[in-house]
Amino acid sequence: MAIITTHISDYIFPSIIRGAESYLSQQGYQVSLFSTNNNHENERKFLEKILTQHFDGGVIIEPTKSAVTNPNINYYLNLERQNIPYLMINAFYDELEPFHIVMDDEKGGFLQTEHLIELGHENIIGFFKNDDTQGTKRMKGYLKAHRKYNIEILPNNIVTYSTEEKSTKPMEVLKKLLEEKDEKRPTAIVCYNDELAIKLLDVIRESELQVPEDISLIGFDDSFMAEVTEVKLTTIAHPQSEMGELAAKVILDMVKQSKGDKEAIDNRK
Known part of the structure; x- marks a missing residue:
């Protein structure tokens, strides 16, 4: 399982990550953390890594500069093509219409x-x-x-x-x-x-x-x-830890659904 956030070590982000990581660890998942520092180039590098190393547990993502046009949309489409579930927190890229958990x-x-x-x-x-x-x-x-x-x-x-x-x-x-x-x-x-x-x-x-x-x-x-x-x-x-834990629960549900769909396709072949 991967978690991509704009920051890891400061402000409210440790609490959000702790909530997600704690729950995922309890469920037996190994969690890899990535910080983009709100930079699109860093986001691209991490998405490439996730796509090539096949994180089959899914990805929790805090979008980078979510109010501006994102140059990495094709990487998210590749996540979808490879059947890697992803969930966005705090914000989301509107053009993708992804599953998301955000504040009002x-x-x-x-x-x-x-x-x-x-x-x-x-x-x-x-x-x-x-x-x-x-x-x-x-x-x-x-x-x-x-x-x-x-x-x-x-x-x-x-x-x-x-x-x-x-x-x-x-x-x-x-x-x-x-x-x-x-x-x-x-x-x-x-x-x-x-x-x-x-x-x-x-x-x-x-x-x-x-x-x-x-x-x-x-x-x-x-x-x-x-x-x-x-x-x-x-x-x-801001429900920091609770948001992280909820994101972890939702992404696991998405992973289970994704694996179920893949098994159903394989059985039909």
Whole structure:
């Protein structure tokens, strides 16, 4: 059995992987882990390896840059040709219409923004990663919350960034925005995830502002990071370990179904 994820050792990914790997090990499967670092070339290499080494137990995959056109679609079609079941988690490539287990990211983005609106905020900046569908869907929820509560959407309050920009652009943009005069400065921040929220907290501290007295922010994923700073983050829950375990159960069902279909074909020959 193979698990391909965008990252292995940081953020929420260890919990997701642990949930899947623990269940698969209990069922007698050996698990190989691969990390693409959200890079299509790495994804291609791992898919080639899986296709040539015949992983008959199936593949659990977190897609790489799921919001952009994927150059590796033919490799997934080859998985299907070789009757290797695969399941996508956290996001999926829409053109393939694969089995998938995902969060309702649009609703999560809506709830993030609605919470801040209910606290009285109207000048809310949103930071969204735009090469993964989680980010685009969370941004859609942000927009829907503004429209539901008839709050003007300020175009400059939507900040998008790519995987390659995640360690620089959001912090640079926020630093400039916090230098604005009080009436123009945003009073609240919707963060793509907790990892980003922690980085933005550092910028807020450097600007000598306080959370939540001067500015509020909300994260996403309910990661361990939400508890490690002096400011305890409000965040949207993510069933990390449970998602991994559910993915493991579903892929095993798919494997059993696949083997049953193959045996039926062989018996008809």
